[in-house]
Amino acid sequence: MYGLFSTQFFTQGLALPQWLSTTRWLFNARWLRCLVLSSAVFALAACSDSEPQSNSETDEAAVPALSETQRLNAWLDEQYAEQLQFSPMLKTRLGDKSDYDQLDDFSLAAEERDLDWLRDSVAEMETSFDVEQLNEDGKLSYEMWRFSLERAEAGVPYRQHGYIFGRGGPHAYLPNFMINFHRVDTVADLEAYVSRLSQIDRAFAQLLERARAASAAGIRQPRFAYDFALAEIERVTAGAPFNSSDSSPNSPLWTDLQEKTTALVEEGLLSAEDAQTMTQDIQLLLAGEVLGAYEELANWLREDRELASEQSQGVWALPDGEAFYNYRLAQMTTLELTADEIHQIGLDEVARIQTEMEAIKDAVGFDGTLQEFFVFMREDEQFYFPNTDEGRQDYLDLNNKYLDEISVKLPDYFGRLPKAALEVRRVEAFREQAGGAQHYNAGTPDGSRPGVFYSHMSDMSTLPIFQLEDVAYHEGNPGHHMQISIQQELEDVPRFRTQYRTTAYTEGWGLYSEWLAKEMGGFEDPYSDFGRLGGEIWRAIRLVVDTGLHAKQWSEERAVQYFLDNSPQPEGAVRSEIQRYITTPGQATAYKIGMLKIQEVRRNAEAALGEDFDIREFHDVVLGAGALPLPLLEARVDRWIRESQG
Numbered sequence: 001m002y003g004l005f006s007t008q009f010f011t012q013g014l015a016l017p018q019w020l021s022t023t024r025w026l027f028n029a030r031w032l033r034c035l036v037l038s039s040a041v042f043a044l045a046a047c048s049d050s051e052p053q054s055n056s057e058t059d060e061a062a063v064p065a066l067s068e069t070q071r072l073n074a075w076l077d078e079q080y081a082e083q084l085q086f087s088p089m090l091k092t093r094l095g096d097k098s099d100y101d102q103l104d105d106f107s108l109a110a111e112e113r114d115l116d117w118l119r120d121s122v123a124e125m126e127t128s129f130d131v132e133q134l135n136e137d138g139k140l141s142y143e144m145w146r147f148s149l150e151r152a153e154a155g156v157p158y159r160q161h162g163y164i165f166g167r168g169g170p171h172a173y174l175p176n177f178m179i180n181f182h183r184v185d186t187v188a189d190l191e192a193y194v195s196r197l198s199q200i201d202r203a204f205a206q207l208l209e210r211a212r213a214a215s216a217a218g219i220r221q222p223r224f225a226y227d228f229a230l231a232e233i234e235r236v237t238a239g240a241p242f243n244s245s246d247s248s249p250n251s252p253l254w255t256d257l258q259e260k261t262t263a264l265v266e267e268g269l270l271s272a273e274d275a276q277t278m279t280q281d282i283q284l285l286l287a288g289e290v291l292g293a294y295e296e297l298a299n300w301l302r303e304d305r306e307l308a309s310e311q312s313q314g315v316w317a318l319p320d321g322e323a324f325y326n327y328r329l330a331q332m333t334t335l336e337l338t339a340d341e342i343h344q345i346g347l348d349e350v351a352r353i354q355t356e357m358e359a360i361k362d363a364v365g366f367d368g369t370l371q372e373f374f375v376f377m378r379e380d381e382q383f384y385f386p387n388t389d390e391g392r393q394d395y396l397d398l399n400n401k402y403l404d405e406i407s408v409k410l411p412d413y414f415g416r417l418p419k420a421a422l423e424v425r426r427v428e429a430f431r432e433q434a435g436g437a438q439h440y441n442a443g444t445p446d447g448s449r450p451g452v453f454y455s456h457m458s459d460m461s462t463l464p465i466f467q468l469e470d471v472a473y474h475e476g477n478p479g480h481h482m483q484i485s486i487q488q489e490l491e492d493v494p495r496f497r498t499q500y501r502t503t504a505y506t507e508g509w510g511l512y513s514e515w516l517a518k519e520m521g522g523f524e525d526p527y528s529d530f531g532r533l534g535g536e537i538w539r540a541i542r543l544v545v546d547t548g549l550h551a552k553q554w555s556e557e558r559a560v561q562y563f564l565d566n567s568p569q570p571e572g573a574v575r576s577e578i579q580r581y582i583t584t585p586g587q588a589t590a591y592k593i594g595m596l597k598i599q600e601v602r603r604n605a606e607a608a609l610g611e612d613f614d615i616r617e618f619h620d621v622v623l624g625a626g627a628l629p630l631p632l633l634e635a636r637v638d639r640w641i642r643e644s645q646g
Contacts, residue, residue: 069138072129076141076494079121083496086114092181094499095444100182101195103174106206111159115152122149136639140625140632141494147629148500151331158324160214161315164207166225166583171297172232172431174200175253179428180441181449184260187270190278193257197285201293208300215304218319222312225583226305228433233298235430241283242291252430253290257282314550315585325550328586333504333593334629339551342589346543349592350566353537360530377466377530377568387460392426395455395463399424402472402522409520410478415616416623418485421450422476426457434459435576438471440480445488445498451481462573466531469523470514474535478520479513480506487626497626503587505627508594511539515595534568538577539595541566542588545578550585597630598622601637608641617644 066074084091088099104110122145131142165171178197184190214220237243239251250258261279264270270278315321315328329339337345354370361373368376377383385391403422410417420443427436436456443451453475457463473479483506490498514535523529541563548554548562556578563574581588601622606613621640628636 067135068130068133069135072125072134072138072141073494075125075128076145076496079125079145080494080496083114083117083121086110086117089177089181092177093444095446095448097183097189097192100189101192103196103199103203106170106203106210108159108210115156118149118152122146137493137625140628140636141497143632144497144500144628147632154327154330157320158327160210160217160219161318161320161324162214163221163225163583164211164214165229165297165301166221167228167232167433167580168431169229169232170203170207171229171236171294174203175236176428176431179252179256183449184264187264187274190261190264190270193260194278194282194285197253197282197290201289204293204297208297211304212300215307220304220308222579222582223305223308223310224312224579226301226308229301230298232431233294233301237291237294238430241287242294251286252428254283254286312556312579312582314553314582316550316553322551325585328550329589331503332586332590334502334631335504335593335597337593339547342543342593343547343552345596346540346547346592349540350537350544353533353540354566357530357533357537360526360533364526371565374564374568377464377527377534378570383464383466383527385460385463385465391460392457395457395460395465395468396424396426398465398468399453399455399472399476402469403476406473406517406520406522407477410482413516413520413615413619414478414482414623415620416486418477418482419489420447420481420485422453422481423450424453424455424472424476427454429458432456432458433576435462435570435572437577437580438475440475440484442480442484442488451485453481459572462570462576464531464568464570466527466568467534468531469525469528470517470532470535473517473522474510474514477513478516479510482513483509483623483627486623490624490626493626500626502627502629503590504594504597504630505633506594507591508596508598508630509622511536511591511595512598515599530568536592537567538569539588539592542581543592546581546586546588549578549582556582594630597634601634605637605641609644612644 085099087104088102089104091098092100125142125145129142131139134142163169178193182189182193182196184193236253237251239249239254241254242251249255258279261270261275265272265275309317315325318324325339329337329342333342357373358370361370366373366376385395403424426432433456438453438455441452441454443449453472455463475481488498514532517523518529518532523532545554545559545562549556549559559578559581560571560574563569563578564571567574569577602618605618617640618637621637622633625633625636
């Protein structure tokens with residue numbers, strides 16, 4: 001789902017597309033540069049047009065001086081507000097409608113501008129604030145802001161290594177963005193929608209320029225990724241108004257525009273006559289400029305595909321491939337681990353988890369080897385819903401059942417709970433892939449858009465029932481939805497920390513949540529519990545095959561076979577997963593590495609605090625500072641342990 005052309009230290013694999021700029025790492029929302037720190041106590045003087053005049057010493061005394069941490073927080077919020085102006089699209093994702101008629105600037109020049117800005121910002125911070133005068137949370141914010149620059153700088157040599165137009169690239173993301181994130185509440189919103197459509201050709205041209213440069217440098221994605229992209233383009237542009245002779249249903253964009261326009265008419269905000277005029281203009285735009293942009297892109301993809309290797313290869317085959325992969329591992333894990341070390345951790349974890357799997361196999365009375373049990377779980381019809389609309393609805397309903405049941409238990413394990421709503425949905429048809437990874441898209445901080453857990457449901461044979469419960473906890477509660485919603489709802493940290501993303505933390509928490517849900521009373525069915533172990537071994541296998549593909553020159557088929565030999569995953573899902581690992585090197589290692597670190601710091605806390613260990617406090621400590629790099633998370637937990645010991 002996630003790719004290389006994004007700022008992995010911020011977005012890292014959650015809801016943002018793979019191809020966003022390396023330094024464009026903050027979700028955007030336009031905020032006032034003048035920030036009120038506390039409406040009840042004090043405000044920054046710069047926020048008023050004129051300062052009140054006073055000769056009273058008591059008046060001065062009534063306004064407390066800002067601490068160094070308060071000064072830093074206010075400054076960071078100003079910096080965040082300024083940086084948020086770089087991406088209108090990310091503003092939209094946060095529910096902010098300023099610059100609502102603009103798409104992002106995807107040029108290399110824009111990326112360099114963003115990085116220069118961040119360099120200047122960090123330099124200003126280092127000269128303006130005394131670290132020793134900051135409290136512990138202030139020091140954490142300081143380090144995270146500086147850490148973001150360090151990680152951005154580390155990515156500069158590898159700007160061309162990203163596979164821009166692969167599966168889920170801008171050709172698929174832009175329609176998804178318009179349909180799911182660009183709300184139309186007014187006529188002005190509809191006009192902004194049209195304005196953004198008119199900029200698709202510019203956006204594609206900027207990204208194509210970068211893709212062509214990468215290709216000329218010998219950096220090309222595997223052929224299957226070109227095929228994914230071409231298939232997605234075909235689905236986006238199928239039907240009216242792109243192809244008037246096509247008997248298929250209307251295109252997704254056209255359907256969305258019609259629905260949003262009709263809603264304005266029904267609400268009395270747009271006359272039927274004006275609606276007809278606008279829809280005619282939109283038809284011409286889609287069938288002209290937008291279709292032309294997609295056709296130009298498709299033509300280039302077909303041409304460049306012929307230059308790509310017939311055999312899928314890891315990044316070891318790219319120029320500076322070894323260094324690039326080491327960079328990716330550091331970005332994804334936030335730890336100093338070599339490919340060999342990660343590979344061995346994976347092998348050890350696979351062996352440990354298979355021991356637990358053997359115990360469940362024996363408990364259900366299966367007479368055969370573990371590998372034979374894998375085949376039984378993959379192939380037996382009892383473990384799959386039918387490939388029908390009714391079967392798909394049953395799958396969604398069962399997800400909601402498990403999520404409802406676990407949510408009742410959350411207060412026993414967490415002091416802080418999310419406010420945002422959660423929905424479970426099928427992926428839109430134009431971007432749906434058989435066996436595609438289920439995923440989560442965060443809602444808006446204000447709750448106007450819920451968090452959404454998406455499933456690819458075109459082929460129900462890739463969605464075994466025995467893994468359903470496990471995935472629900474990972475993507476929903478207590479997993480991604482809970483963690484990300486709580487982070488976005490934080491009020492006692494600088495604003496940027498509510499949107500900061502670290503893959504090892506975020507995905508590590510998701511995997512930890514699967515393990516925690518067992519402790520909370522989930523997985524009563526032994527086959528679902530086996531599915532939980534299947535989910536965990538899946539992430540352990542990732543450590544082996546990701547490093548195998550990119551550092552040890554494994555073939556795609558060798559990686560597939562290792563996966564099938566050591567897990568109950570259906571073959572279709574396995575092949576889809578392996579192809580994702582090939583095109584997103586290192587990302588798959590973050591899950592298990594992050595989980596192991598969270599488990600480690602919990603064990604340390606339990607050992608140090610004994611009977612005084614409080615699971616609710618521990619989880620609030622882990623979730624209460626946002627998505628931290630793992631070394632900073634460990635330091636935060638260690639500090640909590642010391643404070644708890646008195």
